Amino acid sequence: MPTSTTERRPVDVTALEEHAARMKLRAGIVLPESNKKSVLVPHDSFVPVLQADIGSAVSITVYRYRLLVPLVQIVEERDRSIRHFPIASYADLYVIRNTLIRHFGGVTVLHQPSAPALGVGARDPSDATSAPSRLNLGIEPLQLDPCFLDSELPIDGSLLLVDTG
Protein backbone atom coordinates (compact mmCIF):
# COMPACT_ATOMS: atom_id res chain seq x y z
CA MET A 1 0.00 0.00 0.00
CA PRO A 2 1.46 3.36 -0.94
CA THR A 3 2.11 5.73 1.90
CA SER A 4 0.52 9.10 2.20
CA THR A 5 3.62 10.89 1.09
CA THR A 6 4.48 8.84 -1.96
CA GLU A 7 3.14 9.26 -5.45
CA ARG A 8 0.27 6.87 -5.94
CA ARG A 9 0.24 4.79 -9.05
CA PRO A 10 -2.77 4.99 -11.37
CA VAL A 11 -5.42 2.35 -10.90
CA ASP A 12 -4.67 -0.73 -12.95
CA VAL A 13 -7.65 -2.88 -13.93
CA THR A 14 -5.86 -5.14 -16.39
CA ALA A 15 -6.07 -8.06 -13.95
CA LEU A 16 -9.85 -7.87 -14.24
CA GLU A 17 -9.96 -8.10 -18.00
CA GLU A 18 -9.49 -11.86 -18.16
CA HIS A 19 -12.65 -12.30 -16.09
CA ALA A 20 -14.67 -10.43 -18.70
CA ALA A 21 -13.00 -12.01 -21.70
CA ARG A 22 -15.58 -14.69 -22.41
CA MET A 23 -18.37 -13.23 -24.48
CA LYS A 24 -21.96 -14.08 -25.34
CA LEU A 25 -24.44 -12.69 -27.80
CA ARG A 26 -26.22 -9.60 -26.52
CA ALA A 27 -29.53 -10.99 -27.87
CA GLY A 28 -30.67 -14.01 -29.79
CA ILE A 29 -30.23 -13.89 -33.53
CA VAL A 30 -32.05 -15.55 -36.40
CA LEU A 31 -29.67 -17.51 -38.53
CA PRO A 32 -29.90 -16.82 -42.26
CA GLU A 33 -31.42 -19.53 -44.37
CA SER A 34 -28.42 -20.70 -46.26
CA ASN A 35 -26.07 -23.61 -46.44
CA LYS A 36 -23.17 -21.62 -45.10
CA LYS A 37 -21.42 -23.22 -42.16
CA SER A 38 -20.40 -19.93 -40.67
CA VAL A 39 -22.23 -16.76 -39.78
CA LEU A 40 -20.73 -13.30 -39.60
CA VAL A 41 -21.81 -11.43 -36.47
CA PRO A 42 -20.74 -7.86 -35.69
CA HIS A 43 -18.34 -7.46 -32.80
CA ASP A 44 -20.68 -5.18 -30.88
CA SER A 45 -23.29 -7.92 -30.81
CA PHE A 46 -21.35 -9.55 -28.00
CA VAL A 47 -21.18 -8.71 -24.32
CA PRO A 48 -19.22 -10.33 -21.49
CA VAL A 49 -20.72 -13.56 -20.20
CA LEU A 50 -20.90 -12.16 -16.68
CA GLN A 51 -23.23 -9.35 -17.78
CA ALA A 52 -26.80 -9.76 -16.59
CA ASP A 53 -29.51 -10.29 -19.18
CA ILE A 54 -31.29 -7.07 -18.39
CA GLY A 55 -34.50 -6.77 -20.36
CA SER A 56 -35.09 -10.48 -20.35
CA ALA A 57 -38.68 -11.63 -20.79
CA VAL A 58 -38.37 -13.63 -17.61
CA SER A 59 -37.37 -12.38 -14.20
CA ILE A 60 -33.75 -12.76 -13.27
CA THR A 61 -31.83 -12.49 -10.04
CA VAL A 62 -28.94 -10.09 -9.97
CA TYR A 63 -26.44 -8.88 -7.43
CA ARG A 64 -25.85 -5.21 -6.85
CA TYR A 65 -22.34 -4.34 -5.87
CA ARG A 66 -21.13 -1.02 -4.55
CA LEU A 67 -17.50 -0.13 -4.89
CA LEU A 68 -16.27 2.45 -2.43
CA VAL A 69 -13.36 4.42 -3.79
CA PRO A 70 -11.43 6.57 -1.30
CA LEU A 71 -10.71 10.04 -2.58
CA VAL A 72 -8.88 11.73 0.26
CA GLN A 73 -7.01 10.61 3.35
CA ILE A 74 -7.09 13.12 6.20
CA VAL A 75 -4.20 12.74 8.59
CA GLU A 76 -3.66 14.47 11.87
CA GLU A 77 0.02 15.15 12.31
CA ARG A 78 1.91 15.09 15.61
CA ASP A 79 1.51 18.85 15.90
CA ARG A 80 -2.27 18.40 15.56
CA SER A 81 -2.25 19.97 12.12
CA ILE A 82 -4.48 18.38 9.51
CA ARG A 83 -3.23 17.34 6.08
CA HIS A 84 -5.22 16.06 3.15
CA PHE A 85 -3.70 13.45 0.87
CA PRO A 86 -5.42 12.67 -2.42
CA ILE A 87 -5.89 8.97 -3.07
CA ALA A 88 -7.95 8.20 -6.17
CA SER A 89 -7.49 10.69 -8.98
CA TYR A 90 -10.19 11.87 -11.36
CA ALA A 91 -8.54 9.73 -14.04
CA ASP A 92 -8.76 6.72 -11.71
CA LEU A 93 -12.49 7.27 -11.32
CA TYR A 94 -12.81 7.50 -15.09
CA VAL A 95 -10.92 4.24 -15.63
CA ILE A 96 -13.04 2.41 -13.05
CA ARG A 97 -16.24 3.83 -14.48
CA ASN A 98 -15.30 2.77 -18.02
CA THR A 99 -14.34 -0.70 -16.85
CA LEU A 100 -17.68 -1.23 -15.13
CA ILE A 101 -19.54 -0.11 -18.24
CA ARG A 102 -17.54 -2.43 -20.49
CA HIS A 103 -17.86 -5.41 -18.15
CA PHE A 104 -21.36 -5.01 -16.75
CA GLY A 105 -23.14 -2.72 -19.15
CA GLY A 106 -23.63 0.29 -16.92
CA VAL A 107 -22.77 2.14 -13.75
CA THR A 108 -24.11 4.80 -11.44
CA VAL A 109 -21.51 7.08 -9.89
CA LEU A 110 -22.52 8.78 -6.68
CA HIS A 111 -20.46 11.10 -4.53
CA GLN A 112 -21.48 11.21 -0.88
CA PRO A 113 -19.26 13.79 0.76
CA SER A 114 -21.85 14.44 3.44
CA ALA A 115 -21.57 10.92 4.79
CA PRO A 116 -17.90 10.01 4.70
CA ALA A 117 -16.70 6.73 6.05
CA LEU A 118 -14.37 7.26 8.95
CA GLY A 119 -11.66 4.90 9.99
CA VAL A 120 -10.55 6.25 13.33
CA GLY A 121 -7.10 5.11 14.30
CA ALA A 122 -5.78 4.37 10.86
CA ARG A 123 -2.02 4.66 10.61
CA ASP A 124 0.41 5.29 7.88
CA PRO A 125 1.78 1.73 7.43
CA SER A 126 5.29 3.06 6.99
CA ASP A 127 5.06 4.85 10.32
CA ALA A 128 2.78 2.83 12.56
CA THR A 129 4.02 4.52 15.70
CA SER A 130 2.82 7.94 14.64
CA ALA A 131 0.12 9.81 16.47
CA PRO A 132 -3.37 8.42 16.05
CA SER A 133 -4.80 9.60 12.81
CA ARG A 134 -8.07 9.60 11.04
CA LEU A 135 -8.72 8.04 7.72
CA ASN A 136 -11.49 9.88 6.02
CA LEU A 137 -12.26 7.81 3.02
CA GLY A 138 -14.10 10.65 1.37
CA ILE A 139 -16.15 7.92 -0.08
CA GLU A 140 -16.79 7.79 -3.76
CA PRO A 141 -19.20 4.94 -4.27
CA LEU A 142 -19.62 3.49 -7.70
CA GLN A 143 -22.93 1.76 -7.75
CA LEU A 144 -23.43 -0.93 -10.29
CA ASP A 145 -27.06 -0.90 -11.11
CA PRO A 146 -28.08 -3.57 -11.73
CA CYS A 147 -25.55 -6.23 -12.54
CA PHE A 148 -24.46 -9.77 -12.27
CA LEU A 149 -21.07 -10.24 -10.74
CA ASP A 150 -19.01 -13.38 -10.85
CA SER A 151 -18.37 -14.33 -7.26
CA GLU A 152 -14.72 -14.88 -8.06
CA LEU A 153 -14.25 -11.46 -9.53
CA PRO A 154 -11.23 -9.95 -7.82
CA ILE A 155 -11.13 -6.36 -6.78
CA ASP A 156 -7.99 -4.28 -6.70
CA GLY A 157 -7.70 -4.08 -2.94
CA SER A 158 -5.24 -1.24 -3.06
CA LEU A 159 -7.90 1.17 -4.15
CA LEU A 160 -11.35 -0.27 -3.93
CA LEU A 161 -13.29 -1.22 -0.86
CA VAL A 162 -16.24 -3.46 -1.48
CA ASP A 163 -19.56 -2.98 0.20
CA THR A 164 -21.90 -5.78 -0.71
CA GLY A 165 -24.71 -4.52 1.46
Next chain:
Amino acid sequence: MKRLKTTSPKSSSNGVPDDRERNEILRFDSDEAQIQAIGVLVERGMLNFSSNRLDEWIVYTSVARKLREHGVPFHWLGEHS
Protein backbone atom coordinates in the same frame (compact mmCIF):
# COMPACT_ATOMS: atom_id res chain seq x y z
CA MET B 1 -9.75 21.25 -27.58
CA LYS B 2 -12.77 22.27 -29.59
CA ARG B 3 -15.13 24.43 -27.62
CA LEU B 4 -18.68 23.34 -28.14
CA LYS B 5 -21.59 25.66 -28.46
CA THR B 6 -22.81 27.01 -25.15
CA THR B 7 -25.95 28.91 -24.34
CA SER B 8 -27.17 30.60 -21.21
CA PRO B 9 -30.05 28.96 -19.40
CA LYS B 10 -33.44 30.16 -20.56
CA SER B 11 -35.85 31.72 -18.13
CA SER B 12 -39.47 30.84 -17.69
CA SER B 13 -42.17 33.35 -18.60
CA ASN B 14 -41.91 35.15 -15.24
CA GLY B 15 -38.18 35.71 -15.66
CA VAL B 16 -37.16 33.19 -13.01
CA PRO B 17 -34.67 30.57 -14.19
CA ASP B 18 -36.25 27.19 -14.68
CA ASP B 19 -34.91 25.03 -11.86
CA ARG B 20 -36.78 21.86 -12.63
CA GLU B 21 -34.70 18.72 -12.48
CA ARG B 22 -34.93 16.28 -15.32
CA ASN B 23 -32.75 13.48 -16.52
CA GLU B 24 -30.46 14.86 -19.19
CA ILE B 25 -28.24 13.00 -21.62
CA LEU B 26 -24.78 14.44 -22.22
CA ARG B 27 -22.41 13.21 -24.90
CA PHE B 28 -18.69 13.84 -24.68
CA ASP B 29 -16.19 13.92 -27.52
CA SER B 30 -13.08 13.08 -25.54
CA ASP B 31 -11.69 11.31 -22.49
CA GLU B 32 -10.17 14.59 -21.35
CA ALA B 33 -13.57 16.28 -21.28
CA GLN B 34 -15.03 13.50 -19.15
CA ILE B 35 -12.15 13.58 -16.68
CA GLN B 36 -12.53 17.36 -16.51
CA ALA B 37 -16.23 16.89 -15.82
CA ILE B 38 -15.50 14.42 -13.01
CA GLY B 39 -13.12 16.93 -11.45
CA VAL B 40 -15.59 19.79 -11.62
CA LEU B 41 -18.31 17.73 -9.99
CA VAL B 42 -16.14 16.09 -7.30
CA GLU B 43 -14.93 19.50 -6.16
CA ARG B 44 -18.53 20.57 -5.71
CA GLY B 45 -19.96 17.38 -4.26
CA MET B 46 -22.14 16.98 -7.33
CA LEU B 47 -20.74 13.83 -8.88
CA ASN B 48 -23.93 11.91 -9.55
CA PHE B 49 -24.51 10.31 -12.90
CA SER B 50 -25.29 7.06 -14.66
CA SER B 51 -23.86 5.67 -17.86
CA ASN B 52 -24.33 2.66 -20.04
CA ARG B 53 -22.26 4.02 -22.90
CA LEU B 54 -18.69 5.14 -22.60
CA ASP B 55 -19.29 8.56 -24.12
CA GLU B 56 -22.63 9.40 -22.50
CA TRP B 57 -23.74 10.52 -19.08
CA ILE B 58 -27.27 10.66 -17.69
CA VAL B 59 -27.41 13.50 -15.19
CA TYR B 60 -29.81 15.88 -13.50
CA THR B 61 -30.37 19.22 -15.17
CA SER B 62 -28.46 21.05 -12.43
CA VAL B 63 -25.39 18.90 -13.05
CA ALA B 64 -25.46 19.63 -16.75
CA ARG B 65 -25.76 23.34 -16.03
CA LYS B 66 -22.84 23.22 -13.63
CA LEU B 67 -20.64 21.52 -16.22
CA ARG B 68 -21.58 24.13 -18.80
CA GLU B 69 -20.94 26.92 -16.31
CA HIS B 70 -17.39 25.67 -15.89
CA GLY B 71 -16.70 25.34 -19.59
CA VAL B 72 -16.65 21.55 -19.85
CA PRO B 73 -17.21 20.70 -23.53
CA PHE B 74 -20.11 18.33 -24.21
CA HIS B 75 -23.20 17.93 -26.33
CA TRP B 76 -26.44 18.36 -24.43
CA LEU B 77 -28.90 16.04 -26.13
CA GLY B 78 -32.51 17.16 -25.95
CA GLU B 79 -31.49 20.19 -23.96
CA HIS B 80 -34.08 21.33 -21.46
CA SER B 81 -32.35 24.36 -20.02
